[in-house]
Amino acid sequence: MAGNTFGKLFQVTTFGESHGGAVGCIVDGCPPGLKISTEDIQKDLDRRKPGQSKITSPRQEKDKIEILSGIFEGKTTGTPIMMMVKNKDARSQDYEKLKDVFRPSHSDFTYEKKYGFRNWQGSGRASARETIARVASGAIAKKFLKEKLEIKFLTYVEQVGDIKTEIDFNKVTPEQIESSIVRCPDKEVATRMYQSINRLIQDGDSVGGVIKGVIKNVPIGLGEPVFDKLSSDLGKAMLSIPAVKGFEIGSGFTSAKMRGSKHNDLFEISPDGKIKTKTNNSGGIQGGISNGEDIYFRVAFKPVSTIRKKQDTVNLKGQNVKIEATGRHDPCVLPRAVPIVEAMAAITIMDHYLRSLSVIPAEAGIQSKITFL
Amino acid sequence: MAGNTFGKLFQVTTFGESHGGAVGCIVDGCPPGLKISTEDIQKDLDRRKPGQSKITSPRQEKDKIEILSGIFEGKTTGTPIMMMVKNKDARSQDYEKLKDVFRPSHSDFTYEKKYGFRNWQGSGRASARETIARVASGAIAKKFLKEKLEIKFLTYVEQVGDIKTEIDFNKVTPEQIESSIVRCPDKEVATRMYQSINRLIQDGDSVGGVIKGVIKNVPIGLGEPVFDKLSSDLGKAMLSIPAVKGFEIGSGFTSAKMRGSKHNDLFEISPDGKIKTKTNNSGGIQGGISNGEDIYFRVAFKPVSTIRKKQDTVNLKGQNVKIEATGRHDPCVLPRAVPIVEAMAAITIMDHYLRSLSVIPAEAGIQSKITFL
Amino acid sequence: MAGNTFGKLFQVTTFGESHGGAVGCIVDGCPPGLKISTEDIQKDLDRRKPGQSKITSPRQEKDKIEILSGIFEGKTTGTPIMMMVKNKDARSQDYEKLKDVFRPSHSDFTYEKKYGFRNWQGSGRASARETIARVASGAIAKKFLKEKLEIKFLTYVEQVGDIKTEIDFNKVTPEQIESSIVRCPDKEVATRMYQSINRLIQDGDSVGGVIKGVIKNVPIGLGEPVFDKLSSDLGKAMLSIPAVKGFEIGSGFTSAKMRGSKHNDLFEISPDGKIKTKTNNSGGIQGGISNGEDIYFRVAFKPVSTIRKKQDTVNLKGQNVKIEATGRHDPCVLPRAVPIVEAMAAITIMDHYLRSLSVIPAEAGIQSKITFL
C-alpha cells in the first residue's frame, strides 16, 4: 500500500536505500519447482551494474546477489524468495554537502516535504540502486516464462537524444544487443550513440532516449479487463522506473494520426491454420488481453538529472543557492536501463500468467506445461 | 483481482455489459460527509453520452444515474456508494450477425479465447458503456477534491488526426472547452477538427487523436515510491481506457531528445516565499511524488475500430469472411472521451490523497481541510 | 480497503443499507461457464429471509434477487456479477425516535463516532440486511464447488442458550436440517430449542447460540501459509458476521486441555490406498492447508441486541435516557444465520480454490475438472 509492491499473484516487494544495509526484495507467489541459482540472477544484475564500460558510471560495485529463503535443493519451494545485495560502506561525505540542498529534478524536495525529512545519502530510497531488486525478481520471472512457455524478451536502446534506429525488431537477436556497449542492435547507429554519449561526459551533461521492448510467444488470454489490462499494467510497470516520462504500446502516439481503415489489424487464417492478424498495430494486445501476436512497446527516458554543470537551486532554509555535482555519473542511463525494462516486462507477464490460471480452464493447455518436478 | 477494481483507498469497482441489466459501480472508501446529489453525477454523464452533436453517435441514450446506497440525507456516509444506469432493451438483432465473427481490432477474438465464449451483444463487457461507471465515480472524486483541496481539472482535445492545437494550457478555461463541440478550446483548430470528423462520417472511416489533461492545485506529497508513483498510477489509469495506446507525463517523449542541462527544473523562491520550479518539464511530479506544480499529461487514442468500410476477417469456424458494420458510430471518440480521462485522473488523485494521510502528519495541514459536518 | 470486500480471487464486494435503495454485491472473479439462474440464488435467500416461521421476525420481506450483469445465455461470463435486492419503502417513523439514542450493544455509538454522523434508519449499513449479499454470493460459490469439485456444506444450529445437541455430524443430512424450524437436525433437541425461543418472544428477550459448519470433499492443498491459512480465513469470514463472538476449528478450545499424544491425528493408509488420519482433531486443516479430511468448525453468536425490555442508555446530547424497542425482532438469529455461515464458508473455500490454481500444477488434476463449456 505504501507503493513498494508490484504484482498481485507474482508479488515483488522491494526494500533498501543506496547506502547502508542492503537493497533487495521478497518475491512472493513464484510457483514451486523452478530451478534457480544465484548465477541465473547475477547474469542480469551484471547487465545493470555500473562500471561496465567507458560510458557508464565508473563506480565499481560488484552487486553480488544473495538468496536467503525460498529455494531448497536448487528449486523454488513456493514460499517467499528473499534476495539482497549488501551496500558497500557509505561514503556519506560525498553527500554531506547535498543534505541541505534540493537537487533540481531529483526527488530531494518531494521526499523532504512528504516524509518530513529524508535520507540524503545517495538519494536514499529514490536511488536507482532500488532497481537491483527489480532486475533480480525479473530474472526469476524470465526463467519461468522461458522454460514453461517459451516466452522471449528482446529489449534494446532505440533512441539516444535525436539519434534513432529504424531497425525491424524481427531481425534483432539478443546477441546483437548484448554485443553493443549502448545495447542498440543497429551497429552503425550504436556507434553514433556511443560517440554522442562520450561527448556528453566531457560536457558534464546528460541525455535522454527511448527503449524498445518486445515480448514473443505470449499465450493468448493474458490481461484482465477492464482496469488491469495487460497494456495498462505494462504501462504502469514502465512508468514506475526512475526517469521514465512516457509509454506507448503498438502504434502508440502514431495511432493518433491514423484512420481506422488503416489501423485495424485484419484477421486471417495463417498457413498452419491459426488465426493471425495481417498487421500488428495493436502491439499484441486487444481489449486489454494478449492476442498471441508479438507485444511491443516504447519507453521514453528523460536525461539524467545529475549533471556536472553548475545549477541554480534552493536549500532547506529557503535560500537561492548554486549546486555543482562532483564525481562521475552516467550521462545516459539507457544502456543500463535495458535489463530493468526487461525485468519489469517479465514481472508483469508472469503476474498476468498466474492470474489467467483462475479463468482459463486446464483444457486450454497453458497450465499443463507447468510440470516441474 | 479480475481487474474490475481501480484504486486502493478510494476503490472503484465497475460492473455491467452494454445490453441487458445495467452498468454501474461501487465506490468504496469515500470519506463521510460529502454532499452528493444525482445532479452532480448526471452533469458529467451528459458530457459522455452519445447523441450530443452531429459528430457523435446518434443513439439516444439518456443514461440516467441512480444512486442506491451510501448517501443519507444528501451526504456520503462512508459506506459503499452504488450507482448504476439501466441499459435499454437489447436490440440484439443488430449484433446477431456479428456473433460468429471477430471484428478487427476489437476484443471479440481475445474474449472468446480467454473466457471460452463471449457476450456478443454490443461488445459485452468490453463496451465503452463501462466507462459510464468511471465517469460517475470520477464525479464524486472531483467534487471532493474541489471542495476540500480546491483541485481543478482541465481536460481537452489537443489533436485529431494530424490537426493539433499548440494552445498554452494556462490560458484555457473550462468554458472554452465545453463550448466547443469537439472539446478543443482553440476555436480555429476546433473548427478544422469538426470539419475533418464530419468528412469521416461520409467516408465511413474513423480517426485517432490526443487528449491533454491538466490538474491544478495538487498538494505536495501525493504519490508512493517506488511502484505506485503518482505518474505510474496516472499512466495505468489512462491506459485502461478503451482505445488508448500511449501516455506521457510532462515533457514525455520529447524528453528523450533533450539534455539534462535543458530539461532540469531549477528551483527558486517565488515572490510569496514558496519553493517553485522555473520550468515544469517534470509535469508536476518528481520522484513519483507531486511537487505542487501543475500536473499535465497527454493520452493517445487510436482510431475507433468500428468503421463502415468492408473489411477482411475470420469467423468462429476459422473461415476467411468479410465484415461490414451498419448503423452509426462515433468516427472520433475524443470529444466524448474527455470526461472519461478527467474522471480517471480524479479517481487517481483522490486515491493518492487518501493514501497520503497515513504518511503526512496532521500538522502539515492537508487533512485539516476535511471538515464536513 | 474500507472493509466491504471479502476474498482475493473470488472477490465479493457488498453495498447497501437497510432502508432506501437496495442491498447487493458485485462478485468479481467467478470463472466463466457456470450455469446460474435467479432460482439458484433465491433458494438460499429464502432460507435467510424473515417471516419463515413463528419464531422469526414477522416482517414480510420478499427479498427478490435481481441479477444485472455477468450472466449471458444463463452462464457466467467471467465478468463481474452484480446482484441486488431492492429495499421496501422506508418506514423511517419507526426509527425516528431512535435517531438520537445509542441502542446498547448496537453499532449506533461506534458509527456515530467514526463517521461523524450515521444513517439511523434500521441500523443503516450495520443492518443484518447486508448479509443478503453474502448469501447471494455464497450461492454462486456453492454451486461452483458442488458441480466441479463435489464439495458439500452441512451447516446447522448446535446450541441455543444452554440447549445443545451432541449429534455426530456424519449422521446429519441437509434434509434433517431444513425440515427443522430452528435448523437443528436433532429432532428432540430442536423441539426444546423451539420452545425455549418461543418463551423468549413473550419475555421480550433474546438468546445466543452456536452454529456448526462442516465442509466435505475439500481437495488437499487449499490454504496459503503463513497468514492466509484456510483456518484463519474461515475464522475471519465467520467473525465478520454480525453478532459472532467466537470461532473454533476442529478440536478448538477443547484442545487447550489435551495432551499431544491424544490430540495428534495419526496417519494411516486407508483401504483404498489413500493417506488418511485416524482421528480428525485438526478439523481437516494442517499447517493452514486442507488435508482432505472433513473441515468442521463452530461459530458462537451472542444474543441479539434488540430486545423489548426497557434499558438504560445515553443520547446524542450525552444524557442518561431509557430506551424500549417496539415491533417484533428475532429473539434468536441462529436459524436464519445458518445460510449466512454456509455462504461465508463457501466464499472462503472458493477463493482458496482459485488461489491454489497458481501453485498446484494441472497434473494434480484439480483444475482439469473445470470444464464448463
Place this chain on the structure above:
Amino acid sequence: MAGNTFGKLFQVTTFGESHGGAVGCIVDGCPPGLKISTEDIQKDLDRRKPGQSKITSPRQEKDKIEILSGIFEGKTTGTPIMMMVKNKDARSQDYEKLKDVFRPSHSDFTYEKKYGFRNWQGSGRASARETIARVASGAIAKKFLKEKLEIKFLTYVEQVGDIKTEIDFNKVTPEQIESSIVRCPDKEVATRMYQSINRLIQDGDSVGGVIKGVIKNVPIGLGEPVFDKLSSDLGKAMLSIPAVKGFEIGSGFTSAKMRGSKHNDLFEISPDGKIKTKTNNSGGIQGGISNGEDIYFRVAFKPVSTIRKKQDTVNLKGQNVKIEATGRHDPCVLPRAVPIVEAMAAITIMDHYLRSLSVIPAEAGIQSKITFL
C-alpha cells in the same frame, strides 16, 4: 497473495525457513519519524526465543536482529523496513530421517501435496521460527502505538491444560507477567502450570492452553465494517499463529448461553462526562468498531505436535511406519507464544489505526498526536 503478507496499510511480509539463510520481514507503511533501535526489537525477540528457562526448548539460538533498511539517523523514513535474523548452520542430519515421513498433525503432509515437494529441514517454512518476523514487526507497531496513542498491551497465559487462572485482567501488570516463567500473572496458578509442564518433559508429551490478550486505550473508531471488522481481523491474526485452534472476543463462546437483557452493555455517562458502558461483554468492539473500552480476547492453542512418544504414521511411499522424535522440544508453547500473540495484536491495531485516518477527520484529534519531527 501467496499468504505471506498481513495488513493493508501497515503491511508485514515475512520470509524464511528454519534452516539456511535467514528469517525476517519487510514492514511497509510505517509512518516516518518513529525512533527505532535494534534494542527495541531485540527485547521482544528475547521473550520469544528458546532456552529462556528449564521448560522451554534448550536450543541456544541468539536470534540477533539486523535492520537493513528503512531507518536513517535512528528514525523510520517511511520506506520499507527490512529486518532479519540469520539462521545458524543447518544440522540437517537431525531431520534427514524425517524427510520421507509425515509427522502426525504437522504440515509435512499438506506441504508435500500442495507444493509437490517440501523443505524437510526443521519444518521449512512452517517452522515456528517464522514468528520471529512477526515479533519484530509487532515491536515496531507497539512502540508507535505506545508513543503516539498510549495504547498498552497486556498478554498472558490464562490456561495450561486444565489449570486456569481466574485473575481479573484489570489487576494484572506487565511486571507480574514477565516475572513468571510461564508468563501467568497469578503466582499460585503459575507454579502449578510450571510443575505440570515439567512433568510433561519427563513423559515426552505436550499440552495446550489459552492465552488472554488485553488492549487498553484504543481510540474509538478503529475497524472497518463489514468484513474487516476489528474483531474479524484480530481473529484472523490470531488464527494465523501456528497451533491456534480457537479465538473469542469479549464474552465469546459464553455469550451463546446468555440472554440479551444480561449481555447488552448499557451506556452511561462517566464522571468525566464521557460515554462509557457499564459492562464490557462486547470486548471493546461494537459493530466491528472499537468503542473505547478495553479490548480483550482469548486464543486457544493445541498441544505441540512434536512429542517424544512413538507414533504411527505413513511415509512418502505410502507405507505404515513408526516415528519417534529425538532431541528436546517445548512441551508447551504458550509462554513463548505470549509475545507472538501480542505482536499480532499490535500489527492489527496499527493497521486499523492507519486505515482510520482516511475516514476520521483531523479535527477528531487522533492524527494530531502524530508529531514526530
